[in-house]
Amino acid sequence: MERIVVADGAAGPYGITVGPDGALWFTLVHAGEVGRLAADGSVTRHGLDAPGCGPSVITAGPDGALWFTRMRDHRIGRITVDGAATSYALPAGCGPYGITAGPDGALWFTQLNADRIGRITVDGEVTEYPLPVSGGFPSMITAGPDGALWFTLNQAHAIGRITVDGEVTPHPLPTEGAAPVGIARGGDALWFVEIGAGQVGRITVDGEVTEYPLPDRDARPHAVTAGPDGRLWFTEWAAGRIGCLTPDGGYTGHPLPVEGAEPHGIAVGPDGAVYAALEIGEIVRLAP
Numbered sequence: 151m152e153r154i155v156v157a158d159g160a161a162g163p164y165g166i167t168v169g170p171d172g173a174l175w176f177t178l179v180h181a182g183e184v185g186r187l188a189a190d191g192s193v194t195r196h197g198l199d200a201p202g203c204g205p206s207v208i209t210a211g212p213d214g215a216l217w218f219t220r221m222r223d224h225r226i227g228r229i230t231v232d233g234a235a236t237s238y239a240l241p242a243g244c245g246p247y248g249i250t251a252g253p254d255g256a257l258w259f260t261q262l263n264a265d266r267i268g269r270i271t272v273d274g275e276v277t278e279y280p281l282p283v284s285g286g287f288p289s290m291i292t293a294g295p296d297g298a299l300w301f302t303l304n305q306a307h308a309i310g311r312i313t314v315d316g317e318v319t320p321h322p323l324p325t326e327g328a329a330p331v332g333i334a335r336g337g338d339a340l341w342f343v344e345i346g347a348g349q350v351g352r353i354t355v356d357g358e359v360t361e362y363p364l365p366d367r368d369a370r371p372h373a374v375t376a377g378p379d380g381r382l383w384f385t386e387w388a389a390g391r392i393g394c395l396t397p398d399g400g401y402t403g404h405p406l407p408v409e410g411a412e413p414h415g416i417a418v419g420p421d422g423a424v425y426a427a428l429e430i431g432e433i434v435r436l437a438p
Contacts (some may be wrong), residue, residue, distance in 0.1 A: 151407055152435040156185055156193045157228065163427035165207040166415040170214050171231045174419060176427050177205035177218055184208065184218065184229050187433060189421070196233040203227075203237075207248050207290070207415070209257070213272040217257045219246040226259060226270050238274040248290035248301065254314045258299045260288035267312050268289070277291050279316040283308065286320075290333045290373070292340065296355040300340045309333070309342060309353050321357045322346035327351065327362075332384060336376035337397070343371035350374070350382060350395050362399045366431035369393070373416045375424075383424045392416070392426055392436055404436055 155314045156163055162180035162350070163386070169175045173212030174187040182201035186194045198205065204222030211217040218227045224244050225237040240246055245262035251331050252258045259268045265284055269277045281288065286306035294311070301310045303320065307328045311319045321328065326411050342351045348367030352360045364371065370388035377383060382395040392404040406413060412429035422438035 151404065152437070153407060154187065154191060154433045155431060156187060156342065156433050157181065157195070157431045159429075159431045161431055162429045163431060163433060164414045164429065165205070165218065166417045166425055166427045166433065167208050167210055167216070167419055168419060169216055169231060170210055171232075172420050174417065174425055174433065175208055175216050176415065176433065177208050179204055179206055179221075179429075184216070184227070184235070187425075194233070196229060198227065198235055198237060199237070204248075209249050209251055209401060211257055211272065212251050212255050217249055217251075219249050219259055221247055221262070226257070226276075227266075237342055238270060238276065240268065240276065241278075244268075246287070250272075250292050250299065252293055252299055253297050258291055258293075258312075259299055260291050262289065267299070267318070269312075274322055277316075279312060281318055283310075283320055283321075283407060286310075289331050290342075292333050292335055294335055294340055295338050295357060298355075300333060300335075300353075302333050303343055304329050304331055304345075307346075309340070309351075309359075314315055319357075321353060321359065323351065323359060323361075325361060332371070332373035334374045334376050334382075336382055337380060341376060341382050343372055343374045345370045345387070350384065350393075355423065362395060362401070364393065365401060365403070372414055375416050375418055377418050377424070378422070383416055383418065385416050385426050387413060391425060392434075406434060408432070
């Protein structure tokens with residue numbers, strides 16, 4: 151496992167994704183910056199207009215730019231591959247967090263504090279959809295295989311589905327206190343991690359849920375991504391590991407080479423390796 155220093159420990163690498171330029175793009179949640187890790191290992195950091203804005207989850211947009219949530223100043227950010235950044239204001243206090251490109255050419259995002267799912271066009275036009283669950287704490291969101299968006303409801307212990315027309319369906323999870331956070335498409339289903347229960351879950355587009363308990367139920371899995379071979383990769387925040395689950399539930403754990411790493415975002419790079427953002431200021435690369 152390779153360690154790549156991208157910042158000091160106070161900057162807080164958090165979200166990570168593959169950009170349209172083939173580089174790894176990541177947020178620095180405490181420094182108010184967005185970074186780029188090139189294939190040759192070089193790092194470029196781009197400051198934003200508000201150091202305390204809390205850039206969190208980042209995704210590649212349909213317009214060739216990167217889009218990210220600014221959790222602390224309640225804005226959606228956009229940055230080009232050349233580093234030109236802009237942002238769009240949201241209602242005060244809404245707390246945008248998860249974000250993904252939708253099948254309709256827009257970006258869809260969660261609002262932690264407002265019980266809403268948001269949609270923003272590449273021109274900055276925002277539409278909000280209220281959720282039928284109060285205090286659910288909508289967290290991560292991803293595009294599903296059915297043309298809808300799927301998201302986690304951390305405090306409602308449920309997985310939600312929203313169509314591009316705004317129709318919402320919640321699916322309660324069978325485990326009490328599951329507290330799902332990360333979610334990703336994997337094949338013809340959605341996979342998610344339960345930070346409260348120490349499990350990985352799978353939900354079909356029909357709402358059928360299967361849960362896989364981890365060997366360490368206190369690992370607090372946080373983010374998840376699917377590899378091209380069907381394996382699921384996820385960060386075990388409390389345990390300092392990268393976990394791997396096969397589609398049939400087989401588990402392998404990869405301990406991080408540093409204590410107190412606090413792994414958060416995770417992505418599979420163009421080279422087939424797994425990259426995870428560590429809040430201590432590093433990105434680790436796990437070779438395929």
